[in-house]
Amino acid sequence: MKTLMIIGIMLSSLMANEGKVLFDKHCASCHTPFIPMEKLKENFLDHNNTLLHLKAPTLNQLSYRLKQRIGDPKGDEDIHRMEVTAFMSDYVLHPDKQKSVCLEEVVRNFDTMPSLQGKVTQEELDKIGEYLYDFDKKVIKEKGVTYEGFDEALKRAKKEHKIIMIEAMSEDCHFCRKMEHEVLIDDEVVKALKKDFVPVRIDIKKHQLPLGLKAELTPTFIFVDEKANILSNVPGAWNKTDFMQLLREAKTQRKEKE
Incomplete structure (x- = not known):
């Protein structure tokens, strides 16, 4: 059982690394990986995106919003991962701002993204989905407060x-x-x-x-x-x-x- 857990962790880590490479290839030209939420609020609520001039929501915005708005965030994590990845995959192949999980004050600053139909495979989307799902936890672990007993x-x-x-x-x-x-x-x-x-x-x-x-x-x-x-x-x-x-x-x- 312990060996299976180690293998599972290694495979998950490998998929996340591949997901980052694919994100950088297909998404990073528009989606900035991380900007603090306080700065994003200031940019969108106070300056209508004239402060940061972003082309699209940041990855930390998407990771957080998708996990809160799609599926059951309190349910089984594996099922939730599949739900989030399925939504993301459908959206990038068939973009529609009406389906966006981002707030209206954010979405109104952007044009509808171009479809990635024919440019990315479902296997690649699954790997991007893994990276996307885990991104906000990764950022919190790296940049957030460290706690003790x-x-x-x-x-x-x-x-x-x-x-x-x-x-x-x-x-x-x-x-x-x-x-x-x-x-x-x-x-x-x-x-x-x-x-x-x-x-x-x-x-x-x-x-x-x-x-x-x-x-x-x-x-x-x-x-x-x-x-x-x-x-x-x-x-x-x-x-x-x-x-x-x-x-x-x-x-x-x-x-x-x-």
């Missing part, structure tokens, strides 16, 4: 004089995913957390919070000092500006307790 976080907080930030979340929490894709991946946010905080992420539907803590809503951000004193317990999803203010307030609260 609470016990290890407390040790680090004591050693490095840092604040523990606990994110109480759940897998089916829409606003948790939204923050993960839009805020907790931002360079400035990640840098601020690395400097003064030790992040912990706990799925409250699967695990209890430490220190007898409770969270009624997800996400909830709980700040704990190196002596395990609770600094604040703040429910809600935040944009970058408000979240950075939340971090500053936690640092102020820590100073007041010292």
